[in-house]
Amino acid sequence: MQLPSTLLENAVAEFAKLPGIGKKTALRLVLHLLKKEVEEVQHFGETVAKMRRDIRFCNRCHNISDGDICATCANTMRNQKLICVVENIRDVIAIESTQQYNGIYHVLGGIISPLDGVGPDQLNIESLVNRIGKEGTEELLFALNPTIQGDTTIYYIQKKIQHLPCRVTTIARGIAFGGELEFADEMTLARSIANRLPVQQYVK
């Protein structure tokens, strides 16, 4: 695709670097911006650059924050003795949108994955262990993806904190709501039978 202007070509190349955006989509986005006012496009560019430049991470849970401590950690109405461990910021957003969780978080920034060269030292594990000791955390709830790497991470952290009086739990694995039994994989189905619940607990 030959473009009639290098300015256009540069802008298209920048958009095409984003995940899931090819050169054709990038061109569509750039031509859309071209129809907008100069100030509007200026504002777009500045907002994005400012976001990256000024954004902070919570000193306590490593979630995105506007200040030193994020709004979730600063909220005294939440259970500060219950920490949910997640892989990344997206998971925090997903859990928050259920509006069912009332504890606080700890963002690891990834999971242990030796094949990808990610070891425990690159993750926010040390700060988690320190937090649990200092804050007298009562429960650590792991909400990691159910993969080998996720399970390895849980196992590693559990070993690190076994001397502390903190209960360790993980979110339930099982058949998804609205899922079909016959299409579930054997592992999930087997685990959901092994970890069966009394019906009273289920419908509560």
Next chain:
Amino acid sequence: MQLPSTLLENAVAEFAKLPGIGKKTALRLVLHLLKKEVEEVQHFGETVAKMRRDIRFCNRCHNISDGDICATCANTMRNQKLICVVENIRDVIAIESTQQYNGIYHVLGGIISPLDGVGPDQLNIESLVNRIGKEGTEELLFALNPTIQGDTTIYYIQKKIQHLPCRVTTIARGIAFGGELEFADEMTLARSIANRLPVQQYVK
């Protein structure tokens, strides 16, 4: 979706204004940028803003250009007596990527569409008529979408230049290459029969 930072929220809102990008995709793009270096994201924002601020339009054909006259118009190897009339810049890019057209262009900036409040005065029609008279154009090739509005635009411009010694043509309408006869609409099929070609011309 509740986001943990207003900076993040603003950036997501800006991306979500783009066509075909919803709030979830916008969040994915912003979180991707968040993993990049500050300078890289700064460069992204500046490139896009600079594109809108500095881009020029060719004085002659209204195509995008880096200077007063676009590269196509300035190219003396192209047939300067053959003007292809298109609706927008995207059409120029589409035709250029066929590498089969050797004339120059005229970008109308839209088509006549009274229902959308677009009349001839909002389009680059006057400059087209002036060009044809001044440049001694020999052929005007319409490459507009085959809609009522497209046909109206062709009819209007043709009336305006009927006193000039310029041949007026339009790109062929017919069954698309690789298309299936049985699924073609009646209008297209009827026209492709009415405008049938000698086989010699077709395979040439």
